[in-house]
Amino acid sequence: MSYLHAPRLVFTGDFLSDVSTVNNDPAHYNNTTFKPNFQEPGKGATNGWWNPEGGAVFDFQNCAVKQIFLPDGTTQSDPAADIIIGQAIQGADGRPTGKMVDLDPDAQMYSAIWCVQLRICDKNGGLLFKGDVATTSFRDIQMRQLDGGKSNGQPLGATWTSLITNVVWGDLAEQSPFLKTLRATTQDNTLAINMNPFGYYYAHNDGRFSLGRIMGSIGPYFVGEPTTFAATRRLYGINYTPSIQGTYFSVSNFLVEQAAKRVSVDFGASFPVSDSIGTIHYNQDLRLAVSKVPQTGVASASTPVSYISPDDLIEIGTLDYQNDPGWLNQTAGIVSFSDLPDATVSALASNQLILITPSTAQPGQYAIIAREAIDGLVMRADNFIQRLDDGQSVNVDFYSYQWGNALPDTAIGITLDPPTANTPVGPGNPISEVYGNNFPASGLSFEGQVTTGPDGKAQVQITGNAINSPRVYIDGQIYFITYQAGTVDAAFGTENVVVHLRDYFAEIADPVWDDISEMMVQYSNLYPIMSKYVVNLADPAALAEKKNILIFAFSRDMNDTMHMPVTRDLSGTKRQTILNWLNNPQIAPRPALRTQAKQAVNANPVAPGTALTDRQAKYREAVKAKNGSFPGFRATENLFENL
Template identity: 80%
Template sequence: MSYLHAPRLVFTGDFLSDVSTVNNDTAHYNNATFQPNFQDPGQGATNGWWNPEGGAVFDFQNCAVKQIFLPDGTTQSSPADDIIIGQAVVGAEGRPTGKMVDLDPDAQMFSALWCVQLRICTANGDLLFKGDITTTSFRDLQMRQLDGGKSNGQPLGASWTSVITNVEWGALAEQSAFLKTLRTTTQNNTLAINMNPFGYYYSHNDGRFSLGRIIGSIGPYFENEPFTFAAARRLYGINYTPSARGTFFSISNFLVEPDAKRVSVDFGASFPVADSIGTVNYKQDLRLAVSKIPQAGVASRQTPTFYINPNDFIEIGALDYQSDPNWLNQTGGIVSFNNLPDTTVSALAANQLILVSPSTSQPGQFAIIAREAIDGLVARADNFIQRLDDGQSVNIDFYAYQWGKLLPNASISVTLDPPTPDTPVGPQNPISEIYGNNFPAEGLTFNGQISTNPQGKAQMQLTGNAIYSPRVYIDGQIYFITYQTPTVDQAFGTEQVVVHLRDYFEEIANPVWGDISEMMIQYSNLYPIMSKYVVNLADPEALAEKKKILIFAFSRDMNDTMHMPVTRDLSSTKRNTILNWLHNPQIAPKPVVRSEAREAKAANPVAPGTALTDKQASYKEAVKAKNGSFPGFAATNDLFENL
């Protein structure tokens, strides 16, 4: 991803995330134990958390272009310099901007933006350009707020990286020298975008409820680069901060451009802030440098700081941020050093970039705040979040880099994480048993060892196989797949591909209400905004009355902002069965779909922490015990011979 390349613009402002919080709680998915008070706002599992009536809407609010960066290394921040500076960054016109949706209640750290359109317009609504942001999920979650999020409730920030497609340039774009340069520089009429959200408000006692801060950068897109992460080098924070329970400057992308003799570092997602709106009161003397010797290790409670002698690095320059508390909001936190000496450029070609600060306790030494990985290695999956039906296959794209260049013949090992234990009902889990993840292992098929081609790219085919309600009352299963290169820098761990594999379900051509009732009742429970203000999803007669609008919503493409369900968590066969019922509503009674699965699970309990082989055997026997009794699919013993 090329958002760090010139020309680029920076915008800042707020984002609205009107998420429904009833569905944040795994136990709320159990229809048998669901209580009406789970839809009430509150602070715990026995209610609907902070925003039970959320509609999953995402929107830009009070966002504006703050600064532009030009190919010659200069920046401009006055509207007198270019027409685009100061203009509003807004969402779609005449429809919801987009949706923000978790992957699953068991995978809430991968919130995705769906169907988001971005426009840059004048105050009169005149268009400069607009485009559609390709669906993308959170990456690189890290500590942001020095106050630990006391004011707003959420101290972490993250990054959304994607591309903007279907770009349309307004007539006013011809009046912007910046936009004309961007248009000729980018490829395939596509743009690169990176957005850093933080400072999200849970609290109802402030005018910022459901708002967060967002910093965005838009630059050119170049062919054959990944979509969901920057094709760049990375700085990793190594200094643990006990007061904040985390590490600041945890992950920062940076770009080295030898021809331009320039290095650009994006601290927009990692710079520590004093509050939820990005005020900077940090006073540390921070400097970028190139280490002459390899740097390893991370700080912790036991080893709070690593030091380096100034003779062992080449200083690039100091970060000029202390004079302006609004520095982050104005610059997006991107720091560029231009016209570097040839010796510095040469050193950057195969040596680690480091962020250092003069030590007060070790005179003459510098504390290392962040460092690049050993040997400058980065390996990442692009389409790292997947929703799969059984029998569906997808190619996961992996890229390997060394010192910012694609690395051929790099070996990458890929491993399914072990199963997590079930959580029985108890004081900390008062509603319903919660079932583990990464089980059964046979739900996914993939090659555990892949290598990059001469262009530094590898593909791994991932196939979803039939599973039968391993979590009983939640559709499908969540799988975490860890990958790494043999020489991975263990200080920074590994990365993951995360998959929601949906349950096997045989489409019913002429369903009655009992075939879909459990699904619809669950949606009614989890999305009270629908039942309270649109239609009661648990009432078949109400659904039949509103069937035309529901047929419209359920038949939308998954990337359509009007798609229903907003969680995208049902297989195509289940969605089609619901549509079949809506086309011909039949309200004859029929046993609840999932009750059989609950009985099977109860008859074959699995103790928390059970070994994988025992858990697999219990799972098979539970389903075999009720073979053929699940409405919607005709399972036979033959289906389990390969499990």
């Protein structure tokens, strides 16, 4: 991922994220305890949060190209220098907008953008280029706002890193020297993109509701690099801020180009801002330097500030931001220092980059704000968010680097997190019991250790196995898989691969309404915008009347913006069963035995850690509990196949 390489452009503006918030609360998934006021806006667990009628829309608004950076190290921001400067960043044309959705109510820190198209056009609509942003999820969530988000409600920011595929170069691209250089530099007609969203508005009071700020960079793509994170070195914040119980400058990517004698650092995701739109009133003398001695400090409430002597560093340069409150919006926080002295370039090859400020507490010393990992080590999973049906397998890619170079022979340990407890109904959870995650452990299969090859890359195959509703009323289960290389700096903790494994479900070829009603009623509860503007998903007669548009939506590929459901949380067999019903709507119920057995199964949830290796035994027990007898092997086989 090469978004920091030249040539690159940066853009800033707003993004619209019209997320639905009824589905933010796991208890709202329980059809038996759902109440109409859960679809109303407001605070607390007994309503639909701040935007219950959201439609999951994601789009760019008021975004424009601010600067371009050229291979010779020069920056241009005057529209007279290149036609692309000042042009609008826009979303899709002639098709619906992209979507933004969480992975699951139990995994809301991994919000993904789906089916987003990005276009750069002039004021008359003339195209410079367009392409599709590959689906990607939040990474590197960190504190951004010095005001704690008082105005907008959300003080955090995050990062989306991805590829722009299916690139189409417009006629106007020939008028842009920058785009001609970018097109000649990139590979596979694909571009790299990094976007830093922050400043999102929950508040309804000043015209920015459901808007946030976004800053991005687009650069060349090089074959073989990861697609959801930058193959760069990283700075980690170590100055703990008691007022926010955390640290600013938490994570920043940087690229060292030995041949160009250049270092480029992306502070667009980490620089502290005064408000939700990126104004900077932070007034500190910030400098980049290379440490000649290893630095090991880490941010915590009890760790003292780390200091370094001028004799133990090589200063690179000062961040020139203090006299311009709009600096971040103009530059997207990316700074480059070119034509570095040979001694500095040589030192950067095997020493830590540090962000420093002159100390008032220790005159003549520098306080260290952020530092590179010990020994310059970075190890991350690429395709770290996965959705699986039972019987499906996926290869997750891991990359290991040292000082920006591929690191072979790195042993990576991979473990499933322990199960989390169920939360019973109580003062803090008033609606319904909420079930934990990471169980049953038999739901996933994978090797516990892999070693990187000569290219610094390793793969782990993760296979989904059959599970039977461990969370009872929420489809599937969320599994957090922790990974760590023994050599990687442990001061900054571990990262996760997160898997949503969908429940086992045998496709029903000739379903009746009872077979799909629980799913459709749940969607009606969680997405009131559908019932209000399209069709009441809980009404079989209404569905039958609108079946053609629903068949179209349910049959779309998952990466199609018209795909339904928007949360991508149903297995292929469940979606196909819904399609089977829509193609032949049958509202009359099944015979009583099947309905009773299904109710009995749903009434007997499993506890965390329960093994689910014999589904037939579970059905047998459920039928006995409901009817007092077991109807025979063949009848149970039919139930097993069709429930």
